[in-house]
């Protein structure tokens with residue numbers, strides 16, 4: 001078998017290996033629907049939890065302000081109550097009573113708002129706690145789904161490593177010039193560097209080859225590329241004809 005024929009057979013085999021690598025990587029990057037649903041549910045739950053935590057932080061900020069205001073009204077009230085004991089006439093008495101009424105009402109309002117906020121914080125904190133505690137349970141319910149996917153991913157990774165080792169071994173048997181050409185095309189042509197000639201046309205871009213070029217592909221004395229997509233061309237029967245002891249690695 002001439003060198004070009006030998007290399008072409010190996011390049012077609014390499015293409016098959018690269019296709020399997022790409023398929024394994026694609027599968028690894030595409031979680032199955034049940035895993036995706038789980039991931040989405042986790043994200044949604046996490047977002048909800050964060051929303052509630054933000055709400056609690058807001059309420060706690062307001063609670064701090066209301067407590068301060070309540071404290072201020074308490075002092076104000078004490079001040080007017082002390083003043084009430086020192087009034088000397090009816091007019092001053094009426095004025096102090098009016099201040100006391102105002103401060104009492106304001107204090108009651110602040111206290112009511114403070115209790116309302118405290119109740120909300122307690123309720124939301126309990127809600128957060130409940131959601132957090134519910135997680136391990138839900139996670140264990142879905143653990144087999146996640147474990148199965150993790151196992152599949154590990155398997156795919158091992159497959160990729162094994163296939164990469166195989167490509168290295170096959171690549172080492174190809175003439176450096178042809179190997180470099182193949183790898184450049186692989187990069188430039190989105191992972192497909194070779195194309196079979198089927199019924200006189202490039203099977204990938206479907207451009208029909210001139211008879212003269214078809215002859216040259218058939219002769220296998222040089223690497224011929226498609227005039228349109230520039231991929232390395234080969235005939236399927238090349239592989240059949242060389243599928244023998246020579247092809248065994």
Ligand SMILES: [Zn+2]
Nearest residue numbers: 202205226229
């Ligand atoms: Zn083509």
